Amino acid sequence: MNKVPNNRAWWLVLPVFILVAFSALIPLMTVVNYSVQDIFGPGNAYYVGTEWFREVLADERLRESLLRQFLFSGAVLAIQIPLGIGVALMMPKSGIKASLCLILLAIPLLIPWNVVGTIWQIFGRGDIGLFGWGLNALGLDYNYTGDTVDAWLTVLLMDVWHWTPLVALLCYSGLRAIPEAFYQAAEIDRASKWAVFRYIQLPRLKSVLVIAVLLRFMDSFMIYTEPFVLTGGGPGSSTTFLSQTLTTMAIGQFDIGRAAAFSLIYFLIVLLVSWVFFTAITHLDKEK
Amino acid sequence: MNYSRSKGFGMTLFIVLLLTPIYWLLNMSFKTNQEILGGLTLWPQNFTLANYAVIFSDSSWYSGYINSMIYVSMNMTITLLVALPAAYAFSRYKFVGDKHLFFWLLSNRMAPPAVFLLPFFQLYSSVGLFDTHIAVALAHCLFNVPLAVWILEGFMSGVPREYDEMAYIDGYSFPKFFVKIFLPMIRSGIGVAAFFAFMFSWVELLLARTLTSVDAQPIGAIMTRTVGASGIDWGVLAAAGVLTIIPGVLVVWFVRNHIAKGFALGRV
Numbered sequence: 001m002n003k004v005p006n007n008r009a010w011w012l013v014l015p016v017f018i019l020v021a022f023s024a025l026i027p028l029m030t031v032v033n034y035s036v037q038d039i040f041g042p043g044n045a046y047y048v049g050t051e052w053f054r055e056v057l058a059d060e061r062l063r064e065s066l067l068r069q070f071l072f073s074g075a076v077l078a079i080q081i082p083l084g085i086g087v088a089l090m091m092p093k094s095g096i097k098a099s100l101c102l103i104l105l106a107i108p109l110l111i112p113w114n115v116v117g118t119i120w121q122i123f124g125r126g127d128i129g130l131f132g133w134g135l136n137a138l139g140l141d142y143n144y145t146g147d148t149v150d151a152w153l154t155v156l157l158m159d160v161w162h163w164t165p166l167v168a169l170l171c172y173s174g175l176r177a178i179p180e181a182f183y184q185a186a187e188i189d190r191a192s193k194w195a196v197f198r199y200i201q202l203p204r205l206k207s208v209l210v211i212a213v214l215l216r217f218m219d220s221f222m223i224y225t226e227p228f229v230l231t232g233g234g235p236g237s238s239t240t241f242l243s244q245t246l247t248t249m250a251i252g253q254f255d256i257g258r259a260a261a262f263s264l265i266y267f268l269i270v271l272l273v274s275w276v277f278f279t280a281i282t283h284l285d286k287e288k
Numbered sequence: 289m290n291y292s293r294s295k296g297f298g299m300t301l302f303i304v305l306l307l308t309p310i311y312w313l314l315n316m317s318f319k320t321n322q323e324i325l326g327g328l329t330l331w332p333q334n335f336t337l338a339n340y341a342v343i344f345s346d347s348s349w350y351s352g353y354i355n356s357m358i359y360v361s362m363n364m365t366i367t368l369l370v371a372l373p374a375a376y377a378f379s380r381y382k383f384v385g386d387k388h389l390f391f392w393l394l395s396n397r398m399a400p401p402a403v404f405l406l407p408f409f410q411l412y413s414s415v416g417l418f419d420t421h422i423a424v425a426l427a428h429c430l431f432n433v434p435l436a437v438w439i440l441e442g443f444m445s446g447v448p449r450e451y452d453e454m455a456y457i458d459g460y461s462f463p464k465f466f467v468k469i470f471l472p473m474i475r476s477g478i479g480v481a482a483f484f485a486f487m488f489s490w491v492e493l494l495l496a497r498t499l500t501s502v503d504a505q506p507i508g509a510i511m512t513r514t515v516g517a518s519g520i521d522w523g524v525l526a527a528a529g530v531l532t533i534i535p536g537v538l539v540v541w542f543v544r545n546h547i548a549k550g551f552a553l554g555r556v
Contacts, residue, residue, distance in 0.1 A: 009381035012373040013389065016433055019370050023430045024396045027407030034406075090299040099544050103537075104303050106547060107310065110536025112491045114508040115529045122316065123309045128522065130312050133328050161309065169547065222400035225493050243402040247494070250406045263403040274398045278391060 034260035052261035062262060065237070065245040069221060072156070072241060076220040077213060079160050084167025084212065085205070089197070091172050102172075105165040117229025120158040124230075144231065148238040155227050155239050159220065167212045174208035175201060207284045214277040221270055242266055310533065317526035324522045339527035352507035353531065355421065356490065359504065362425035363489040364482050367432045371481065375440035376466070380449070393434040401494050404430065409498055421504045424496045428489045435488070436481040443477025476546045483543045490536060507532055 035052055039045040056062055087105075092098045108116070124144050126132040135142040144154040178201065186196050224243035227233065233240035246266060250259035316324055317339055318332040343349045377383070378390060408427055409418070417423040451473070455465040471478065493508040500506065507528065514525040540547065 003380060003382045005383070006381040007383045009377035009383040009386075012377035013383075015370040016374040016393065016437060017389070019366070019426075019429055020393060020396055020433060023408075023426055024399070024404075026411055027404045030407035030410065031403065087299070087302055090295045090302070092296075092299070101299065101303065102544050102547055103540055104307065106540045106544075107533070107537060108306060110487055110491065110533070110540060111310075112493060112508050112532050114493045114511065115532050118511070118525060118529050119309045119313050122522070122526065123312050128316075128324055128328070130308065130328070130330075161306065165306070218398050222402070224400075224402060243400055243494075246400075246402045247405060250402075251498075256406065259406070263400075267399055267403050270398050270400060271395055274395070275391070278394065 031260045031263050034256050035264055036257075038257050048257070052257045053265070056258060056261045056265060061237075062245065065240055065242055068238075068240070069242045072223070073217055073220045075156055076159055076163070077216055079156070080164045080167050080216060081209065081212060083160070083164050085171050085209075087164065087168035088171035088175055089201070091168070093176075102169070105168055108162050108165055111162075113225035114229050116158065116162050117226045120154060120161075120226075121230050124154050146235055148235055151231050151235060151239050155230060158226060158230060159223070162226065163216060163219070167216065170208045170212045171205055174205045178204050207281070210277060210280050210284060214274060214281070217277070218270060218274055221273075313526050313529050316522060317530045319523060321521065321523050339523040340531075342524050343527055343531065349510060349528070352505060352510035355500075355504050356496075356506045356508075357535075359421040359424040359428070359496070359506070360486055360489045362421055363428045363432060364485045366425060366429055367436045367485045368478065368482060370429075371433055371436035371440055372471075372478075375437045375444055376470070378437065378441045379444035380452070390437075393437055397431045397434040397438075399430070401431075401492070405494065405498055408495065412499055418499065419501045419503050423499045424504060424506070425489075427495045427499055428492060432485045432488055435484055439481045439484060440474070440477055443474045443480070447473050479543050480546050483539060483547070486539055487536070 036047060036049060037045045038048045038051075091101050111119070123129045124132045124142075126136050126143060132142055132144070141147075142150050144150045182200050183196070186200060191199070222243055223241055224247065227239050227241060228244055231239045233244050246259060246262055249255050249262065315331060318335050318337070319329070320334055320336055320338065323329060323333060378386065404427075412418050412423045412427070417426075447470070451469065452465065455469055460469065493506065496506040497509040500509070511525060511528050514521040514528070
């Protein structure tokens with residue numbers, strides 16, 4: 001669409017600007033301020049420059065949790081994106097069945113995150129949960145509170161359960177936007193199902209897939225509540241992701257300077273990756 | 289292409305797998321604790337509503353739901369009020385710094401809430417808003433406003449400019465045009481934006497818990513008290529969980545036809 005140059009449009013944006021400045025800019029400046037100081041108490045702070053940043057970058061515990069975070073986000077994307085596409089392809093196209101599927105798919109997305117943790121905490125237990133009990137009954141030695149691998153798989157499974165519907169819904173809306181004539185043409189050409197998917201559906205899904213990957217990356221990278229309720233970060237620190245490490249540092253140990261420096265690095269990583277995706281989205285928008 | 293049997297089977301299987309954990313929670317909420325701990329039963333043998341009675345008869349329990357509802361509705365109202373004009377500006381005009389501003393807004397949707405935890409706590413304490421509903425509502429604007437602007441901008445860009453121009457020619461003032469003509473045209477977009485504001489404010493707990501202590505405590509924080517000296521009260525925990533799922537299911541019913549478009553941020 002052709003947009004008209006008009007700087008008075010700033011007046012319309014002003015309320016958002018003020019609101020977000022209050023709820024984002026002030027806190028962010030506070031974090032920056034903390035990150036360069038060593039604080040012993042009110043009115044007792046010293047400027048330390050980049051010392052916290054150097055310490056954080058050298059911290060073994062943080063590196064481990066960063067690595068875990070990337071592994072987790074990578075696994076989340078690798079499972080959820082293909083599975084979501086698959087589910088979207090299986091969905092009915094219209095009618096009451098389609099509406100029903102949409103509503104049922106959306107349910108996990110609307111459950112408060114701590115309750116998601118609670119559901120899986122119960123579901124995975126060997127004594128009172130169907131999932132844990134079932135696996136044990138099959139002769140598998142499954143215990144998510146004691147075994148690192150089991151804990152990881154449970155957290156991953158929980159996230160797949162929780163967020164695959166989002167990817168499926170996105171892809172479903174992308175598939176619905178493909179004109180029926182495309183399929184008719186493919187039928188005349190006797191195109192195989194795979195060819196229809198590869199050359200008609202997948203290219204058309206590109207723009208929603210970029211959004212899906214962006215949203216899933218961002219949100220899996222900030223995950224806190226669900227694993228905190230489910231495993232509490234354990235056993236050991238095997239499922240402690242970045243947000244939990246940060247929260248423990250800031251609130252638990254009140255290590256403000258270090259936590260602030262860590263926050264900024266954390267934020268920058270998310271921002272950098274998201275910027276790449278955002279550029280891709282605007283690029284795709286222009287192509288249309 | 290016809291909707292084939294194998295697809296229907298696959299879809300049913302996925303939905304069943306999706307609903308099983310939720311069924312398990314529902315199942316447990318109707319059981320007594322003796323039955324829960326006594327052994328695995330696929331449906332309640334001694335059906336009881338006692339767990340729900342605990343929640344509905346104790347104001348410290350049900351006030352959690354009321355608190356959550358209050359700050360969620362406040363957040364929805366604020367979000368829509370500020371996001372509508374901004375989205376209009378982004379969809380219609382070019383102005384100095386528009387692209388940077390848009391990305392800056394979105395970057396707040398990307399900010400991990402954990403980063404803002406401590407500054408938020410201090411900021412709201414210093415202005416005397418700690419433990420109020422409005423504090424949580426404002427904090428949730430951090431990620432809801434950018435998302436709402438993004439969604440609404442997508443829907444608004446779908447309305448041709450000619451409508452705006454026609455209205456001016458017909459003698460409508462801008463506010464009158466905006467409220468009487470433009471808003472009704474994008475009402476599905478507004479519904480979707482409101483739905484997303486509801487959703488992300490309803491499911492968030494980290495900020496909501498940190499910014500409240502007693503008066504505005506969300507239900508998610510109250511649920512942790514089922515862990516008592518004698519272990520976890522599983523039945524009540526399950527009942528409380530089930531009750532948090534219901535509002536979401538009710539709301540999703542209203543936007544079922546637009547939800548997919550909304551998840552694509554109005555961009556399909």
